[in-house]
Amino acid sequence: MSPVSRGFHHRALAGQESRVPPGQYVTPGFPVLSAGPTPHTPLDEWTFSITQGGQPRKSWTWEELRALSAETITADIHCVTRWTKLGTEWRGVSVDTLLTQAGYKAPYVMAFCDGGYTTNLPVADVTGGRAWVAFGYGGAPLEPEHGGPARLLVPHLYFWKSAKWVRGLDLRESDEPGFWERYGYHMYGDPWKEQRYQGD
Amino acid sequence: MERTAVSGRLSWQVAAVVSVTWETASVATIQLDPPDWAGHRAGQHLDVRLTAEDGYVAERSYSIASAPGEQLAITVERLEDGEVSPYLAGELRAGDELELRGPIGGYFVWEPGDGGPLTLLAGGSGVVPLRSMLRHRVNTASDVPARLLYSSRGWEDVIYRDELGQHHDGARVSYTLTRSRPPGWTGHTGRINSALLAEVAWPAKTNPLAYICGPTSFVETAAAGLVELGYPPERVKTERFGATGGR
Numbered sequence: 001m002s003p004v005s006r007g008f009h010h011r012a013l014a015g016q017e018s019r020v021p022p023g024q025y026v027t028p029g030f031p032v033l034s035a036g037p038t039p040h041t042p043l044d045e046w047t048f049s050i051t052q053g054g055q056p057r058k059s060w061t062w063e064e065l066r067a068l069s070a071e072t073i074t075a076d077i078h079c080v081t082r083w084t085k086l087g088t089e090w091r092g093v094s095v096d097t098l099l100t101q102a103g104y105k106a107p108y109v110m111a112f113c114d115g116g117y118t119t120n121l122p123v124a125d126v127t128g129g130r131a132w133v134a135f136g137y138g139g140a141p142l143e144p145e146h147g148g149p150a151r152l153l154v155p156h157l158y159f160w161k162s163a164k165w166v167r168g169l170d171l172r173e174s175d176e177p178g179f180w181e182r183y184g185y186h187m188y189g190d191p192w193k194e195q196r197y198q199g200d
Numbered sequence: 201m202e203r204t205a206v207s208g209r210l211s212w213q214v215a216a217v218v219s220v221t222w223e224t225a226s227v228a229t230i231q232l233d234p235p236d237w238a239g240h241r242a243g244q245h246l247d248v249r250l251t252a253e254d255g256y257v258a259e260r261s262y263s264i265a266s267a268p269g270e271q272l273a274i275t276v277e278r279l280e281d282g283e284v285s286p287y288l289a290g291e292l293r294a295g296d297e298l299e300l301r302g303p304i305g306g307y308f309v310w311e312p313g314d315g316g317p318l319t320l321l322a323g324g325s326g327v328v329p330l331r332s333m334l335r336h337r338v339n340t341a342s343d344v345p346a347r348l349l350y351s352s353r354g355w356e357d358v359i360y361r362d363e364l365g366q367h368h369d370g371a372r373v374s375y376t377l378t379r380s381r382p383p384g385w386t387g388h389t390g391r392i393n394s395a396l397l398a399e400v401a402w403p404a405k406t407n408p409l410a411y412i413c414g415p416t417s418f419v420e421t422a423a424a425g426l427v428e429l430g431y432p433p434e435r436v437k438t439e440r441f442g443a444t445g446g447r
Contacts, residue, residue, distance in 0.1 A: 002257070002299050003214055005250040007291040010258075010283075023249075023259040025283065032416040032440055035307055037423035037433045081261055115433060145420055183306035184210075197304065199209030 019076055021191035024084040030146065031083055035179070038144050039114035039165050046149060048133060049168035050102035057171075058102035062149065065133065068093045073132055075155035077162070078191040090153055091136025095126045095169070098133065106171035110178060111152050114165040119178035120187065121154065121161055126169070130156055133166060158189035158196070210301045211236075212249060217296045218271060220289075223359045226278045227325060228289040231271050232298060240264050242336040243309035243329045243411065243439075246274065246302025250284055260284045263328040263413070263439075264303060267335035275359060277325040308411065308439045312337065316344035316409050319401045319431075321392070321422045323351045323414020326441060330411060331360050334367060346371040349400045351392050351418060354380035374400050392418060397425040404430030413439040 020026055049059040060068075073090045109126060111119050125131065134153040135142050142148035147164030154161045160180050181187055186195040194200055215234035222228050240246075245263045252258075265275040278289035292298065310318070310333045318337075320330040327350055337346060348367075352358045354377055364373045376388035376396060388396055402408035410431055412422045419440045426436050 002212070002249065002251040003297045004253050005287060005291075005298075006296070008250045008252050008258075008284075008287045010252055010254070010256040023257065025258065032420075034438060034440070036438055037427045037436050038420060039433070082259060145416070179307075184304065197210050 019086055020084050021078055022194050023196075024078055024082055024191065027083040027085055029083075030085060030088075031079065031081075032145050033079065033081060033160075034115075034145075034164065035117065036115055040144060041114050041149070041165070043149060047167065048098070048150070050098060050104065050171065051168060052104070052106065052171040053173075054170060057104070058098075059168075060098075065093060065150070066135070068097055070136075071132065073134070073153065073155075075153070077155050077159050079159040080185065080189070080191075080196050084191075088155075089138055090132065090134040091139075092132035092134030092150075092153055094129060095131040095133065095152075096129060098169075099123075099127060104171050106173060108172040108175045109169040110172055110176065111161075111163040111166055112168050112170060113163050114167055117163055117165070117179050119152075119161050119163050120172075120175055120181060121157070122175070122188075123171075125157065126152075126154060130154065156190075158186075158191050160185065161189055210304065212299055212301045214297045214299050215272075217292055217294055217298055219294050220292055223275060223361075224357055226289065227275060227357075227359050228278070229265055229273050229275045230288060230292060230298070231266075231273045232300065234272060234300060237272060238303075239268055240272075240303035241306070241309040241311060242267055242332040244303040244305045245329070246272075246300050246304060248274075248284065248288070249299040249301075250287060251299070258284050261304065263441075264332055265328050267332050267339050269339065270335070275325065275328045275331075308413070308437050310336070310409070310411065312340050312342035312344060314409060316346065317402045317406055318344060318346035319408045319410040319426070320346060320348040321351075321397075321401075321410065321412040321414070321418075321426075322348065323392075323418030323422075324353070324357070325359060326412075326414030326418070326439070327359055329413055329439065331363070333411065334364075334371060337371065338367070343370060345402075347400060347402060348373045349376065349392070349396070350374070351376045351378060351414065353378055355382045355385070392422055392425070394425045394428060397422065398429060401426060401429060408435065410436045411439075412436065414441065416440045
């Protein structure tokens with residue numbers, strides 16, 4: 001039983017509760033959370049790669065990626081540090097498109113990024129129109145501090161799974177922990193089940 | 201270097217509030233006595249959960265202010281438009297109960313074995329986890345030299361002011377005041393920039409280890425500035441409390 005916090009009252013906006021997962025609060029801002037300095041890779045050196053166990057399968061230059069059919073995505077996003085931002089608008093290429101072009105047969109992926117960040121995801125969660133490589137936000141190019149030039153966008157999971165500065169996906173036979181997952185964060189990260197930390 | 205900070209499930213527990221001490225007009229340090237605390241590492245945080253009479257629940261993360269082995273404490277800045285911080289730094293009293301779980305996070309941590317020299321850069325209440333590191337350094341009689349640059353709006357907003365003034369052996373604390381300064385102030389003024397970092401941070405050739413904590417704009421400037429000075433990005437660890445803005 002949680003003790004009642006005497007004198008504590010609800011201050012959140014009314015009417016949005018059904019879109020806000022447990023333990024989250026709505027913020028109008030767009031907070032930034034990164035473990036280190038913001039990397040700046042020139043676009044003419046940037047590529048996105050699908051690899052399998054580290055072996056290359058297919059790679060796109062920035063221009064090649066931007067030439068692929070893109071979608072506008074409107075989604076609510078949920079950070080494990082407890083902020084939720086409703087109705088964010090993104091522009092990006094579906095991961096389905098990339099994986100289909102590369103060809104794949106694996107149950108998991110590890111996203112890898114500039115700066116060494118990684119995060120693990122089931123393939124089922126990055127296919128079926130549920131994940132994108134996003135390069136636009138709010139009608140403008142995605143800013144570096146928010147993961148530009150491109151980040152993964154997997155809005156149905158906690159936002160650390162939407163890896164900033166993403167450079168590719170490595171297809172894996174087993175589910176291995178990425179950067180935050182090694183530090184005790186949940187392997188899957190469903191905000192509606194409050195899967196913040198290992199064991200949640 | 202990779203270590204798992206959390207093993208098994210992190211359970212919520214009800215801690216007793218031992219004391220509430222005001223550091224500044226809007227910042228309080230809350231000492232806590234949880235029944236089951238396995239210890240923490242300098243730089244880690246914990247989660248707090250408040251429950252209103254109508255059952256509404258709010259959770260937030262706070263950096264741990266105490267050093268490993270000390271009475272557990274968090275330091276909370278009261279944000280007037282916040283939901284949780286006005287309760288913690290305002291309503292909460294010694295003898296109250298507070299639900300929490302932790303410790304959490306294993307990346308933004310320092311132990312003497314991690315070495316240094318340490319470049320610590322704090323913006324506002326971002327000083328909290330760095331204070332834990334500095335205390336840990338003293339408590340373990342570590343000979344790793346440390347330099348803290350603390351950016352604060354004014355002198356009256358400086359958290360742990362007396363304590364930070366007592367760090368001498370191998371630790372140097374300097375301040376930059378961004379909005380107001382007391383009469384006769386001879387320290388740095390204005391927001392952090394490359395010139396100031398070049399002056400106060402350990403030179404890159406000493407192979408320093410950097411920890412930066414503060415609002416996003418501070419962290420972005422500070423981290424980019426250290427990389428510009430030649431710090432390898434993997435030696436620059438950041439934590440941004442803008443991410444939990446409104447707490």
